[in-house]
Amino acid sequence: PILLDVGTDNEARLADPLYVGWRNKRIRGPEYDDFVEHFVTAVMQRWPNVLLQWEDFARANAGRLLEKYRDRLCTFNDDIQGTAAVAAGTLLSAIQATGGALHDQRIVIFGAGTAGIGIANLLVHIMMGEGMSEADARSRFYAMDRPGLLVDDMPELLDFQRPFGQPRAKVGDWDRDRDGTIDLLDVVNQARPTTLIGVSGQAGAFSEPIVRAMARGTPHPVIFPLSNPTSKSEATPHDLHAWTDGRAIVGTGSPFAPVMKDGKPFKTDQTNNSYIFPGVGLGVLASKATRVTDSMFEAAARALASVSPAKSDASRPLLPPVTELRDVAQVVARAVARTARAEGLC
Numbered sequence: 421p422i423l424l425d426v427g428t429d430n431e432a433r434l435a436d437p438l439y440v441g442w443r444n445k446r447i448r449g450p451e452y453d454d455f456v457e458h459f460v461t462a463v464m465q466r467w468p469n470v471l472l473q474w475e476d477f478a479r480a481n482a483g484r485l486l487e488k489y490r491d492r493l494c495t496f497n498d499d500i501q502g503t504a505a506v507a508a509g510t511l512l513s514a515i516q517a518t519g520g521a522l523h524d525q526r527i528v529i530f531g532a533g534t535a536g537i538g539i540a541n542l543l544v545h546i547m548m549g550e551g552m553s554e555a556d557a558r559s560r561f562y563a564m565d566r567p568g569l570l571v572d573d574m575p576e577l578l579d580f581q582r583p584f585g586q587p588r589a590k591v592g593d594w595d596r597d598r599d600g601t602i603d604l605l606d607v608v609n610q611a612r613p614t615t616l617i618g619v620s621g622q623a624g625a626f627s628e629p630i631v632r633a634m635a636r637g638t639p640h641p642v643i644f645p646l647s648n649p650t651s652k653s654e655a656t657p658h659d660l661h662a663w664t665d666g667r668a669i670v671g672t673g674s675p676f677a678p679v680m681k682d683g684k685p686f687k688t689d690q691t692n693n694s695y696i697f698p699g700v701g702l703g704v705l706a707s708k709a710t711r712v713t714d715s716m717f718e719a720a721a722r723a724l725a726s727v728s729p730a731k732s733d734a735s736r737p738l739l740p741p742v743t744e745l746r747d748v749a750q751v752v753a754r755a756v757a758r759t760a761r762a763e764g765l766c
Contacts, residue, residue: 425442426455426456427444428441428445460472469708470493472489473701474498476499482534483497485497486500486501497534501714503535504538504542504717507691509695509722509723510671510724510725511644513728514640514642517669523550523560524614526611526613528563528615528616530625532564537581541714544557549718561584562586570585571586572586573585604626608633612637618645619647624655626643631668640669641669642669644670644671644691645660645673646691648674657676658679661681671691694745695748696720696721696724699748699750700716700752702749702752703754704756707756707766713765716759718759723755727751
């Protein structure tokens with residue numbers, strides 16, 4: 421691993437004698453892009469078969485850097501694609517346990533940053549692989565960000581958000597706040613979602629009225645408050661089970677203590693990227709893949725769902741225990757390597 425450091429604006433950190441980073445103000449704009457370009461070029465020259473993983477890049481940079489470099493070398497962004505794959509794999513596991521199909525889902529993404537839209541994009545990719553049109557697949561998603569529900573004619577939409585803006589004609593008569601925004605409770609009441617995914621960093625955003633409204637619209641509400649650390653989680657597993665009379669299927673981004681379910685302690689699944697990126701890396705390197713594709717992350721998500729304990733017993737957790745991560749990585753790696761071979765990328 422190599423740390424790419426472009427400085428910090430934190431004065432205390434710069435003054436800390438134990439700070440091991442680059443002791444300069446953070447660079448931005450063209451200078452930042454030039455620095456990244458020099459770094460990528462140098463890495464490719466030194467290690468022609470490198471696998472470059474992007475981690476913890478901000479919204480303004482994460483998606484555009486991935487798009488800029490994904491066809492030049494073997495690379496992926498774990499916060500976008502790894503998060504998407506583990507969320508998709510966990511959702512596929514939930515659907516296996518409860519019945520139904522992915523194309524029947526109505527999915528709210530609360531937090532339409534690069535991670536949230538990354539989840540939506542991968543699920544659209546999977547839906548299209550199952551026979552849905554792109555337009556029909558995208559229509560199943562309700563993406564929410566600072567201005568509330570994203571609508572296609574909003575001037576503030578970012579380029580990567582635009583494909584998930586709901587048509588104004590579809591939501592024109594929906595209830596909304598005084599300022600004209602359509603908030604989460606309005607969306608839940610009117611879209612009647614089956615799945616609610618939180619990547620907003622807003623603690624407590626999935627309030628009791630919202631969760632109870634969702635539970636009225638579906639027998640097994642799938643609710644994934646994925647923000648971390650625990651202090652930023654959109655809801656706690658305890659509350660989600662209490663507000664849905666134990667019917668919620670819950671996955672969190674942070675670890676929580678077990679909750680009591682049917683008189684027994686039940687461990688909440690932590691949908692952590694560690695279920696995905698080790699196997700992706702192993703599969704890519706073992707097959708000597710030249711690129712990392714969306715289909716490889718779909719394969720990773722399906723591989724994760726294939727080893728779900730709930731596949732054979734709906735009362736069990738959706739994901740294997742973390743003590744089995746090495747075994748999970750091998751299953752994911754085989755799926756990724758097979759996909760690389762099928763796509764002619766070995």
